[in-house]
Structures are given as structure tokens and as C-alpha cells.
Amino acid sequence: LAKTTQPISMDSYEGQEVNITCSHNNIATNDYITWYQQFPSQGPRFIIQGYKTKVTNEVASLFIPADRKSSTLSLPRVSLSDTAVYYCLVGGTGAGSYQLTFGKGTKLSVIP
């Protein structure tokens, strides 16, 4: 199963765009990349998922280069409410795909 590496923490001012990159060098051909957001005292919740190129939804964009060895979560114009821990998870339908292992996540702090 692909191991993921993310920065431990990031700071950003309100209104700025934030990009969080996740490295997953041994991603398998049939793995998807999924990002989750976790607020204190809550379980993680799904933000966005992709396989290749770019995916956009109402809250974020996900950029995946052609080699798929990394991915970047982009949060446009962050607000204080975006302060949370962000996890990327890589998994799919290959062998071992049931062992969905998270990394340590990136703690994003948004500053007024």
C-alpha cells in the first residue's frame, strides 16, 4: 500500500490560497487519491478524490501530475473555519487495498 508523506504543519492568512502537497512515490496503477479534513473532536470527513489530472468541487481542487507520485490539495481563499488537519489517503482495488493507512496529516492554521 502506498505510503504518504505530508508537511506536518502550515500557516496561512485569511483570504489566501493554500496548497498542501502529499508525496506517494509507490502509488499503484489502480490507486485513487482521497483527501480528508478533520476538526478537533470530530472524525475526518471527505473533501475530494481523484485519479489523475485535476478535479474540482465546491470546496477544493486536487492536482495530480502525470506520474501520480504526488498530489496537491488547493483550498481557495481560506477562512478561519478551514483551520483543521488535512490527510491524504492513497488506496484502490489492488492487493492490500483494504488496509487503508493514513499518514500523520498536515495541520493548517489560518491566521486572521
Added chain:
Amino acid sequence: NAGVTQTPKFQVLKTGQSMTLQCAQDMNHEYMSWYRQDPGMGLRLIHYSVGAGITDQGEVPNGYNVSRSTTEDFPLRLLSAAPSQTSVYFCASSYGGQISYNSPLHFGNGTRLTVT
């Protein structure tokens, strides 16, 4: 639609006591799993199940037992609690047995366990 429900929200145990953390989902998801979250450690997989009657170990299974008699429920049992099991426990489920497109994990809000 309640999603994933975990009970209790908080629990304090003495060393050596046993207890069961409950997890139920109403989405007819085949895949269910338990994670523990400790400060600075992220989420670590304890056990998972790909359907009723089928369970397997994750990366930190020691000290925990699970069973899956129904699709809806996936309880986590601590047979003899230890202080090292003080943590926040999350249950998660997903449609199908794997991560596939549009089949992300759905998490409960956790059980905070303290073992003294």
C-alpha cells in the same frame, strides 16, 4: 440517515477492565474499520472488515478483538485495558470493500477512552 454512530462518546476504565466500543452504520456499507488516534501519530488502523463474518488485522491489532455478525455493526472489544490504550477511537465505513471512485470512508465522531 445517521451515518456512522459510535457509543459511548467518553469512557474511563481502570487497568484490567474490559469494555466494548460500539459502532453502527445505516448505509449498508460492506467495509468497516477501527482506527486509533494519538497526538502526533495520525490515524492508525486497528482492525477492519470487508463484510459480515470477515475480519482482519490492521497495523496495531494487539489488545483488541473484533467481530462482524451483521452488516450494520462492528464492535471493538478491549479484553484487559492498559494505559497504552488511552486514545481516541474512530470507526469508519465505506460502500463496497475498497476505496473506489466515489466510495470514500465515512467516519463516526469518535470515542475518547482513558485508561487509568
